[in-house]
Amino acid sequence: MSDLLRPSSASSTAQSAAELLEALRTAAPLTHCITNAVVTGFTANVLLAVGAAPAMVDIVGEAGMFAGAASGLLVNLGTPTPEQRAASLEAVDAATLAGTPWVLDPVAIGVLPVRTSLAGELADRRPTAIRGNASEILALAGMSTGGRGVDATDGTEAALDAARHLARRHGSIVAVSGAVDLLTDGERVLRLSNGDALLTRVTGGGCALGAVMAAFLGTAGATGTGALDAVAGASLVYTIAAEDAAASASGPGSFAVALLDALAAVEPAEVIARAHVEEGAR
Amino acid sequence: MSDLLRPSSASSTAQSAAELLEALRTAAPLTHCITNAVVTGFTANVLLAVGAAPAMVDIVGEAGMFAGAASGLLVNLGTPTPEQRAASLEAVDAATLAGTPWVLDPVAIGVLPVRTSLAGELADRRPTAIRGNASEILALAGMSTGGRGVDATDGTEAALDAARHLARRHGSIVAVSGAVDLLTDGERVLRLSNGDALLTRVTGGGCALGAVMAAFLGTAGATGTGALDAVAGASLVYTIAAEDAAASASGPGSFAVALLDALAAVEPAEVIARAHVEEGAR
Amino acid sequence: MSDLLRPSSASSTAQSAAELLEALRTAAPLTHCITNAVVTGFTANVLLAVGAAPAMVDIVGEAGMFAGAASGLLVNLGTPTPEQRAASLEAVDAATLAGTPWVLDPVAIGVLPVRTSLAGELADRRPTAIRGNASEILALAGMSTGGRGVDATDGTEAALDAARHLARRHGSIVAVSGAVDLLTDGERVLRLSNGDALLTRVTGGGCALGAVMAAFLGTAGATGTGALDAVAGASLVYTIAAEDAAASASGPGSFAVALLDALAAVEPAEVIARAHVEEGAR
Numbered sequence: 001m002s003d004l005l006r007p008s009s010a011s012s013t014a015q016s017a018a019e020l021l022e023a024l025r026t027a028a029p030l031t032h033c034i035t036n037a038v039v040t041g042f043t044a045n046v047l048l049a050v051g052a053a054p055a056m057v058d059i060v061g062e063a064g065m066f067a068g069a070a071s072g073l074l075v076n077l078g079t080p081t082p083e084q085r086a087a088s089l090e091a092v093d094a095a096t097l098a099g100t101p102w103v104l105d106p107v108a109i110g111v112l113p114v115r116t117s118l119a120g121e122l123a124d125r126r127p128t129a130i131r132g133n134a135s136e137i138l139a140l141a142g143m144s145t146g147g148r149g150v151d152a153t154d155g156t157e158a159a160l161d162a163a164r165h166l167a168r169r170h171g172s173i174v175a176v177s178g179a180v181d182l183l184t185d186g187e188r189v190l191r192l193s194n195g196d197a198l199l200t201r202v203t204g205g206g207c208a209l210g211a212v213m214a215a216f217l218g219t220a221g222a223t224g225t226g227a228l229d230a231v232a233g234a235s236l237v238y239t240i241a242a243e244d245a246a247a248s249a250s251g252p253g254s255f256a257v258a259l260l261d262a263l264a265a266v267e268p269a270e271v272i273a274r275a276h277v278e279e280g281a282r
Numbered sequence: 283m284s285d286l287l288r289p290s291s292a293s294s295t296a297q298s299a300a301e302l303l304e305a306l307r308t309a310a311p312l313t314h315c316i317t318n319a320v321v322t323g324f325t326a327n328v329l330l331a332v333g334a335a336p337a338m339v340d341i342v343g344e345a346g347m348f349a350g351a352a353s354g355l356l357v358n359l360g361t362p363t364p365e366q367r368a369a370s371l372e373a374v375d376a377a378t379l380a381g382t383p384w385v386l387d388p389v390a391i392g393v394l395p396v397r398t399s400l401a402g403e404l405a406d407r408r409p410t411a412i413r414g415n416a417s418e419i420l421a422l423a424g425m426s427t428g429g430r431g432v433d434a435t436d437g438t439e440a441a442l443d444a445a446r447h448l449a450r451r452h453g454s455i456v457a458v459s460g461a462v463d464l465l466t467d468g469e470r471v472l473r474l475s476n477g478d479a480l481l482t483r484v485t486g487g488g489c490a491l492g493a494v495m496a497a498f499l500g501t502a503g504a505t506g507t508g509a510l511d512a513v514a515g516a517s518l519v520y521t522i523a524a525e526d527a528a529a530s531a532s533g534p535g536s537f538a539v540a541l542l543d544a545l546a547a548v549e550p551a552e553v554i555a556r557a558h559v560e561e562g563a564r
Numbered sequence: 565m566s567d568l569l570r571p572s573s574a575s576s577t578a579q580s581a582a583e584l585l586e587a588l589r590t591a592a593p594l595t596h597c598i599t600n601a602v603v604t605g606f607t608a609n610v611l612l613a614v615g616a617a618p619a620m621v622d623i624v625g626e627a628g629m630f631a632g633a634a635s636g637l638l639v640n641l642g643t644p645t646p647e648q649r650a651a652s653l654e655a656v657d658a659a660t661l662a663g664t665p666w667v668l669d670p671v672a673i674g675v676l677p678v679r680t681s682l683a684g685e686l687a688d689r690r691p692t693a694i695r696g697n698a699s700e701i702l703a704l705a706g707m708s709t710g711g712r713g714v715d716a717t718d719g720t721e722a723a724l725d726a727a728r729h730l731a732r733r734h735g736s737i738v739a740v741s742g743a744v745d746l747l748t749d750g751e752r753v754l755r756l757s758n759g760d761a762l763l764t765r766v767t768g769g770g771c772a773l774g775a776v777m778a779a780f781l782g783t784a785g786a787t788g789t790g791a792l793d794a795v796a797g798a799s800l801v802y803t804i805a806a807e808d809a810a811a812s813a814s815g816p817g818s819f820a821v822a823l824l825d826a827l828a829a830v831e832p833a834e835v836i837a838r839a840h841v842e843e844g845a846r
Contacts, residue, residue, distance in 0.1 A: 038604045038620050040320045044485035049534050054485065055390065056320050056361055062394045069393075079620055081647055083363055108619065111633075112626045201828070203608035203618065252613050253824025260535025264483070322602045326767035331816050336767065337672065338602050338643055344676045351675075365645055542817025546765065 013190060014275035016225050017233030018268035020216050025051035029071035029218035032100075033211050034058040034088050036078025036107065039204030042256070043074075046208040049263035050237065052215035063087035064094035072218030073102035074211045075122060077115040085118055092125050101128035101217035101227070104172075105210040110139035123166070128217055129173040129231050130166060131210045134159035137176050141166045156182040160189070173231045175213070177206050181235050185228045192232060193276040195239035196246035198255040209238050236275045241266045243274070295472060296557035298507050299515030300550035302498050307333035311353035311500035314382075315493050316340040316370050318360025318389065321486030324538070325356075328490040331545035332519065334497035345369035346376035354500030355384035356493045357404060359397040367400055374407050383410035383499035383509070386454075387492040392421035405448070410499055411455040411513050412448060413492045416441035419458050423448045438464040442471070455513045457495070459488050463517050467510045474514060475558040477521035478528035480537040491520050518557045523548045525556070577754060578839035580789050581797030582832035584780050589615035593635035593782035596664075597775050598622040598652050600642025600671065603768030606820070607638075610772040613827035614801065616779035627651035628658035636782030637666035638775045639686060641679040649682055656689050665692035665781035665791070668736075669774040674703035687730070692781055693737040693795050694730060695774045698723035701740050705730045720746040724753070737795045739777070741770050745799050749792045756796060757840040759803035760810035762819040773802050800839045805830045807838070 031052045035043055040056055047054035057066040060083060067073045073095045075088045095102045104127040106119035119140055123130065130140065134156050138144035141162035156178035163174040167186035176182040181192040199205035213234040220230035241262035249255035313334045317325055322338055329336035339348040342365060349355045355377045357370045377384045386409040388401035401422055405412065412422065416438050420426035423444035438460035445456040449468035458464040463474040481487035495516040502512035523544035531537035595616045599607055604620055611618035621630040624647060631637050637659045639652045659666045668691040670683035683704055687694065694704065698720050702708035705726035720742035727738040731750035740746040745756040763769035777798040784794035805826035813819035 036620070037319055037601055038608050041323055041485055041605055044320050045534065045538070048483050048485060056318070057390075057394065058361060059363060059396060061396045065394065079622060081363075081623060081645075108621075112621065112630065114623060114625045201612050203605055203612060249825075251825030251828040252609065253821040253828075256609070256824075257535040257539055257821055260538075261531075261533030264533040264535075319601055323605055323767055326602050327816065327820070330765050330767060338600070339672075339676065340643060341645060341678060343678045348676065363645075539817040539821055542820075543813075543815030546815040546817075 010190070010277035010279045013229050013232045013277045014236065014272050016229040017236040017275065018271045019223055020219050020225055020230060020233040021237050021266070021271060022268050023223050024215060024219045027219055027222060028053045029215050030055060030069070031211060031215040031218060032057060032067050032070035032073045032091065033076070033214070034063060034084055034091055035074060035076035035207060035211065038078060039207040042204040043208045043211045045260055046263060047211055047215060049260040050212060050215065054211070058084050058087045060086045060090060064090040067091035067095040067100055068098040070100055070218070072214035073100055074105065074214040075102065076105040076107055076207055076210055077109065077119055078107040078207060080115050080118060088118070088122065092122060096125060101214070103127060103129045103131060103210050103214045103217065105131050105207060106136050106140050107207065109136055110144065123170050126170050127172045128227055129175060129213055130170070131175040131177065131213060133177050133206065137166065137174060138162045156180055173227050175231055175235065177209065181239070183228060183232055183235070188228060189280050190228070190232050191278045191280065192235050192239065194236060194243060194274065196242045198246050198249060198252060199242050201252035202256045209235065212238050232277065236271055236277070237266060238263070240271055240274050292472070292559035292561045295511050295514045295559045296518065296554050298511040299518040299557060300553045301505055302501050302507055302512060302515040303519050303548070303553060304550050305505045306497060306501040309501055309504065310335045311497050312337060312351070313493060313497040313500060314339060314349050314352035314355045314373065315358070315496070316345060316366055316373055317356060317358035317489060317493065320360060321489040324486040325490045325493045327542055328545060329493055329497060331542040332494060332497065336493070340366050340369045342368045342372060346372040349373035349377040349382055350380040352382055352500070354496035355382055356387065356496040357384065358387040358389060358489055358492055359391065359401055360389040360489060362397050362400060370400070370404065374404060378407060383496070383502070385409060385411045385413060385492050385496045385499065387413050387489060388418050388422050389489065391418055392426065405452050408452050409454045410509055411457060411495055412452070413457045413459065413495060415459050415488065419448065419456060420444045438462055455509050457513050457517065459491065463521070465510060465514050465517070470510060471562050472510065472514050473560045473562065474517050474521065476518060476525060476556065478524045480528050480531060480534060481524050483534035484538045491517065494520050514559065518553055518559070519548060520545070522553055522556050574754070574841035574843045577793050577796050577841045577843070578800065578836050580793040581800040581839060582835045583787055584783050584789055584794060584797040585801050585830070585835060586832050587787050588779060588783040591635070591783055591786065592617045593779050594619060594633070595775060595779040595782060596621060596631050596634035596637045596655065597640070597778070598627060598648055598655055599638060599640035599771060599775065602642060603771040606768040607772045607775045609824055610827060611775055611779055613824040614776060614779065618775070622648050622651045624650045624654060628654040631655035631659040631664055632662040634664055634782070636778035637664055638669065638778040639666065640669040640671055640771055640774055641673065641683055642671040642771060644679050644682060652682070652686065656686060660689060665778070667691060667693045667695055667774050667778045667781065669695050669771060670700050670704050671771065673700055674708065687734050690734050691736045692791055693739060693777055694734070695739045695741065695777060697741050697770065701730065701738060702726045720744055737791050739795050739799065741773065745803070747792060747796050747799070752792060753844050754792065754796050755842045755844065756799050756803065758800060758807060758838065760806045762810050762813060762816055763806050765816035766820045773799065776802050796841065800835055800841070801830060802827070804835055804838050
């Protein structure tokens with residue numbers, strides 16, 4: 001792979017992130033989450049901390065109506081009950097009709113049949129963004145049978161081709177989470193290297209990022225930011241806050257608490273100053 | 283509105299709050315919660331911290347039996363799955379039969395049809411108390427179509443007439459949460475102004491208060507306290523603890539942790555000394 | 565009861581605990597939890613903190629497949645929806661077939677009919693371990709109708725005969741949680757007296773321990789540790805971490821946070837030095 005570094009584009013990504021953060025805190029975008037039972041409280045608290053307005057509407061008969069009115073939508077497949085599965089499809093169809101940007105997080109797909117099948121149905125509905133670890137992205141692209149549960153068993157670079165393929169096939173931004181986050185729209189490739197390993201020691205560390213992406217995408221229309229930069233902006237704000245949290249934490253418990261404090265406190269200027277973004281195309 | 287201030291009555295409300303807090307810590311009232319998936323853990327921790335015994339029994343075939351034996355019941359409509367909807371009706375009917383006081387929290391009603399319809403059915407069963415933000419109270423009274431999701435989009439004073447109307451129609455105490463909490467039994471009106479804005483940055487900040495109200499109502503029989511003073515007592519203890527938490531917090535994450543610590547630590551004498559209660563009738 | 569103290573055996577239990585902790589942190593055993601909605605996030609965080617890999621797979625069509633591949637399984641009956649009840653049976657049957665060790669936590673059984681009946685069905689499938697408070701163990705043994713909700717209303721010694729009976733009937737290790745934890749395989753009886761009362765002020769304080777037991781049982785095969793020592797090891801590590809957490813906590817909120825930090829930090833050597841284990845047979 002012969003990467004051509006484009007620092008000026010990378011710095012414009014950091015600039016966009018800062019602008020989006022400021023716009024988000026003014027707009028408090030209504031962020032609709034259909035997410036798993038393990039992380040629902042933490043996800044709502046992450047959204048509130050960063051400045052968005054979370055709403056977890058995951059029943060049939062309400063999810064569609066709500067998705068049509070929301071600024072952004074997250075569909076996370078961590079614990080997909082029958083009710084949530086039906087509500088997800090209802091929500092995504094309404095989001096599509098209304099133009100609400102939406103994020104698919106295909107948690108632990110690959111071997112587990114119910115969520116794997118649902119993830120395929122949802123991906124065919126062309127998510128604005130898809131977020132997962134390398135195993136999940138490989139599985140969604142049909143290039144692997146997935147990892148063991150919700151862990152990443154592959155490095156993010158191993159999922160680059162799968163991410164590009166998915167991005168082109170579904171017209172989505174694909175974000176592969178790992179020590180280096182890899183983002184692509186099928187053409188451009190961004191590598192973000194902020195963050196801290198403690199994010200992997202807190203349940204919902206990745207899932208909540210999917211919700212922040214939905215909130216940033218829900219703000220991007222107003223600022224004229226493209227979807228790739230919006231997804232990158234969510235990642236940068238989240239992982240820079242994670243660095244602040246790690247600096248004051250004594251372990252995974254105090255880290256999760258400090259992450260919420262840091263998300264509320266992080267300033268746009270810090271995002272610009274501290275973002276580690278590299279753009280490489282081949 | 284020409285309010286006649288009655289400070290002596292207000293100070294008796296604070297006195298009742300302190301007595302109830304002490305009685306609650308002795309009795310550890312079994313507080314039955316049918317609540318939403320986002321806040322269930324936080325709600326249980328709030329109840330444990332203040333001294334109550336939480337139990338989240340929300341399945342058909344058990345909810346009724348449990349409500350009949352519990353000291354108080356909360357029904358919160360935040361994420362009303364079909365199972366929870368059926369269990370709510372079962373629990374409320376058993377609570378009514380057994381004389382168990384119960385609280386209705388009509389989260390995000392107005393536009394969303396499933397919960398709005400259920401809230402109407404439940405309100406007709408005459409809750410001991412109804413707790414919501416101004417938008418929800420207006421919607422339940424049929425005076426508005428509700429706000430955007432779970433946010434308060436109206437000040438509490440805007441819901442005064444709706445609250446009085448609901449209180450009379452259903453024989454309930456109605457508590458409108460906001461910067462100033464407004465409580466009424468349809469005749470008397472209390473305004474409580476303790477608390478901190480950080481309560482709005484933590485998911486479940488309002489929902490957990492509904493559970494504390496159920497616990498206080500479940501203790502009020504033993505102390506001979508009226509329902510309005512019991513609901514006010516819950517609000518005062520909770521919001522005074524929130525002030526303590528805010529004083530030591532660095533953001534929404536550390537605030538939520540400190541709120542639990544403060545609820546366990548707050549002394550009855552502090553409640554009397556610091557309560558901001560105003561009673562106004564017209 | 566004439567107890568014969570066997571300190572050498574007790575010290576070997578502490579030694580095993582330390583070895584298992586070290587092995588667990590290397591293996592990161594995939595720990596499958598079907599648990600209640602109140603504690604699911606906290607339970608996952610406890611497992612991550614101690615070094616295990618949690619996965620909450622609780623839907624029909626996936627739970628069985630996952631249990632067959634996991635290192636250990638927890639089935640906790642705190643909020644048993646119809647979907648979870650069916651998934652529990654599916655998971656347990658697959659675990660049995662695959663030889664995956666599994667833990668049953670019969671939360672609040674006794675009076676509540678749905679979970680009591682399910683607990684009986686599950687116990688007949690011979691759990692590797694059963695964890696509960698004294699009321700729950702008495703109820704499962706058919707020697708009581710259970711307590712009020714999820715509280716222990718009996719001391720652990722009151723459940724010794726019930727625990728022994730259950731252990732023999734189902735071929736299980738039975739762990740009775742309380743101020744002194746009582747563990748038996750039907751013959752040997754261990755009494756563990758580490759821990760702190762703050763564990764009873766945090767929701768999931770007991771439930772999460774059941775998950776840690778599943779993780780330790782899932783590691784025990786590799787180290788050749790017996791099931792009784794594995795269950796005791798989980799209890800010792802958890803309750804010693806709780807002592808560390810209590811030492812720095814200002815109340816139940818900060819205690820829960822500190823418990824996660826302490827679980828990540830506790831060293832095998834500390835477990836050996838600080839374990840309070842007494843073995844008594846009659």
